[in-house]
Amino acid sequence: MPQTKLSIRIDGELVQAFAGETILTVARRAGRFIPTLCHFEGLRDVGACRLCIVEVSGSGRLLPACTTPAQDGMAVTTVSPRLAAYRRMTLELLLAERNHLCAVCVSNSNCELQALATAMGVTSVRFRYRYPKLPVDLSHPRFVLDHNRCILCSRCIRVCADVEGAHVWDMMSRGVGARVISDMNRPWGEAPGCTGCGKCVQACPTGALAEKGLAVEEMTKRGERALQGAIRQGGRL
Amino acid sequence: MSRIEDISTFNAVREAGLEKMLPGVPRIAVGMGTCGRGNGAEGLYHAFHEEIHGGGVAAQLTGVGCFGPCSEEPLVNVAIPGKPMVILRRVQASDASRILSDAAEGRITPDLAWCRVDEWDHITAQLRYGHGFPELPLWREVPFFAGQKKIVLRNCGLINPDDIEEYIAVGGYQALYKVLIDGHPEQVIEQIKASKLRGRGGAGFHTGIKWEFMAKAKADCKYVICNADEGDPGAYMNRNEIESDPHGLLEGMIIGGYAMGCAEGLIYVRAEYPVAVHRLNHAIQQAREYGLLGENIMGRGFRFDIQLVEGAGAFVCGEETALIASLEGLSGRPRPRPPFPAQRGLWGRPTNINNVETWYNIAPIVIKGPGWFTETGSMKSAGTKVFSLVGKVRNTGLVEMPLGTPLKTFVYDIGGGAARGRSVKAVQTGGPSGGCIPQEMFDTAVDYETLAQLGSIMGSGGMVVMDDDNCMVDVARYFIEFTHSESCGKCVPCRVGLDRALDVLNGFTVGTGALPQLELLGELGGMIRDTSLCGLGQTAPNPVLTTMRHFRHEFEDHIIGQRCNAGVCGDLALSPCENSCPLHMNIPRFLQLFQEDRMEEAFDSILMDNPLPASTGRVCQHPCDNRCRRQTLDDAVNMREVHRFLADSMLGSDRFEGMLERVKVRKQPATGQRVAIVGAGPAGLTAAFYLALLGHAVTVFDSQERAGGMLRYALPEYRLPKAVLDREVEIIERLGVQFVFKTQVGTDISLNELDSQFDSVFLSIGTWKESWVYLPGTELRGVIPALPFLEAVAKGGAPDTPLGPRVAIIGGGNAAIDSARTALRLGSQATVVYRRERKDMPAIAEETLAAEREGARYLFLAAPHRIVGNAQGQVKALEVVKTRLAEFDASGRRRPVPTGEITRLECDSVVLAVGETVDQDFCRASGLTLNENGAITVDRFTLETSRSKFYAGGDVVTGASNVSNAMAYGKRAAENIDARLMGAGRFAGLFQRFEYEQIALANPSASPRRVSHELPASVRVHGSDEVVIGLSKPEALEEARRCLRCDVRA
């Protein structure tokens, strides 16, 4: 069945889209850069990080590009002072939420959060840092989970459930108390479902999930392609 | 068991129900909702049960739901055959037997009777009780009910919720029968659309449109869901509706199911509502037995059933997608829309979700038609809404009001206004994610659009009234704390944003905030609102954003002034009394030092906080009393009288010189800076005292001959003997302050001259202009403004114009009372004419009473109409027009309106005491920036005017106020002027430390509050001797021992 063709405007430019595609997909194909963190190519989108918000004319609300389907005749704005301010604030909040002392992180200079913060000019955080003292799960023979670096994007949960089919990960508790858990909140190393495939580690945007035995800056991931590309280009935002 | 198959079986059930509703014996119905139970309804029910069954009394006992007025629970309805049903309030178990014996004799127990119901409109049917008991008000004549319209609550508190037959008796299931007989589901949807009914759960989406969307969705199975997961703290309308009338909900859902083509209904109810769960289960069971649920409903071939699901009750489950997730057994987290539930909802099937209250509106619309429904409410928001009115009003409870009713109706008419001595300052609508609407905006119509424009929401209908004891910063903090703990944690703005907003707010309440954080908070609030995934995050910032918009000054008070005027933020105040004292006197400290018999130190503590302690000890409005925590036991500590006692015993004793030496020791070395103070009133004297202590060369200019301002020239000798004031002025003089009298700034010396001769200038002239009323006859001889009159008497004993034997005084403030009492002392008769009621008078209540004892007369609810003169142009009479109190105005008091009824008051002179205004001439001539009232504009915290080096405070800034407020300006001016001249921090260094006991009193003195003695009225009106004689030492000491030491921290 041939796909229905739509045309939408992105930042004034007329672009082709297909019914069922999200604004994010269309915009990226058209070469626009929209920052994302919870989106991961190939995984179902959840609209959690709110970095990909865009303005859609006719809608009073800001909509997440990753979950909003393109509609014929839609006019989307991906860059505006308000969007930039809100996106920066979102990053500030993420940086304040846990512990993101990059200088001592395995993912330093390979981290999507850090890359976006740099690219978007987040030079200081105006909120007080929460610095909760969260545990580090070292029970798995090959991987570590450091909750202090986790941004609760749920990419690990989705890749494990939807791609590997292992359903090891889940989210527990509410609000700022929310935390990623493995297998009914047992140590990762004791999770019978874990196949040790390492997909979650690769999907994780930060240093929260990493391979064991690495030192600062040593953890590189085959993460989000589009974003990695942007990072390499020096983040033209 | 009678299964309803057709009209005759249906009618038979109705007849059976009517027998129960109107039995041949008295029907006693006890309100047994959760709220009634909490107030002892169960015990009450048992007491009736014992009496009736034990004593063989002919009466029918039943339990009903809740009728609404929480503050009057428990309620009992008594219906004697042929007589009106009477609502009894605050009934105790011990009242049961006399209620029954009275009812047996056809009487109603008078002391418990509240109001009567002759007939009741159940909307779906009318019930006539009877006539009689004319001495009782009709239910809708009671202010709490007046204006209410019960559509949703039509059956609540009247029928037995556990008995389907009673529901059917009052027209229940007739709407269902009607739609099934008609057989046109699409017409039902048309009717709902035409009724403009909007979802009552919060967002206000049009119900008919939602239904239509759903009816069009094709699927093998569709669901209708009732969201009964009431999660707002303080909101309990849904609980009450279900507990009082469960079948009303079922009927609405069955009709909805029929209209939308669904066979399955689910009610998602909070597990924390056991009574509601129990009643619903019972009602579903009964409905199945009567053929109203299940196969072949009412013999019309329609199949529909309802299941009850008990939810864990998370706030976020009010969000439709989160609720669906929870029903599917997943954790209650919202997901992005589209797809909408009507497309893919529960188990991927089309799903319609409506709130409890929405469902209750369905049957009435079907029976009465959409036209009838839109008659009630406003243009865009038809019908009624149930609100829970709670907080700082006299009457609280559940009220059902037409949409579009102004807020002030809720607060003042239904709620009865604030408690005595308090004033309402805001209403928070819509639950934890609603906004605060300030008192100035109480004309606001309560409907979806208008509330949204003000940054608030309708939400579930919560309405929390706040008065001046509520701190708006704390209110914002409280609600954010709630929503923050209810955030599901999925999206960043809500999860982290609310948490950091709470952190900022916490900082404000403990005094560690800074102004840039206030801006940051505003930006953060907007960001959370605009970018959150679901309704929880999108609305959660409302309380912050609205309080920041309407009560920004309170935020600034916390951040800049380090003060919480409401006294809620404990870290920003020493004790309630210290916090409410304009001078922030350390009251518990001097009370304690006094108790430790350290009189000298007690006095030093007082004087350093308040340089006019004996004068204020007599004439201060003592706001400290209002907040004293001792009031919760009996009465406030009489702090003013204690400091008067301590001041009197020091100032009048030979220890005066020693005290003065101790004060002089605290004087800082000379700084070489010169400060001019314009005005030797309370503000000027206070500033002079502190600035002299700080080592500056202070010169005070005043147009009068002596220092004291209003204290000397407006307050009569009998209230404040001038010898007392002289002694206080002496202290200030001997600290080196220079006084230049009979010098008018502006005429004798210009501001430019002051500018060139001094390093800083403080403008603190008092209010010396009497406002004039535009009244025919004011040109007559014998019409006298109050202030010049009082001044003339204070100076030399006799006014310029003789008063004659009878004086009329127009006004209700302190100047009016002082004028009356002065007139009495001059041998005249005095009548005070005031347009409102006694309780509205701004004058100090003790003074009003004292004047009355001396023979002053009052004429309330009377406005001056015209002054009548004789042929010689001399006052002969005052004509007054009787007033009536109409609706509430912006001051929260009822507005007096003239009735046209005119009476004449024969008199020989008229004193105008209608209020003082700022000396506009002075202000205008000053060349400084003025505000819209013509007063000088200053920075609220530093008192700087628009001209560099110039500060202003007191009446020139606020308009007429009182002594302690004026002095507070003087104190603040001294601190800021010094900081400007010398750098910050020196002011705090003036104050010495005292070591004294720091133990909160486990058992304070049990004595009642001491009031000071007065000279007998018959003696005092013949002279100008001081009327109020202070406390004796043992009395003052006993009074001090009553203090609870709120300043001691655990």
Ligand code: SF4
């Ligand atoms: S561990 Fe990594 S992938 Fe998983 S939720 Fe946290 S940041 Fe996202």
Ligand code: SF4
């Ligand atoms: S009990 Fe004492 S400390 Fe507390 S408010 Fe009253 S006077 Fe002040």
Ligand code: FES
């Ligand atoms: S990428 Fe769209 S919300 Fe996270």
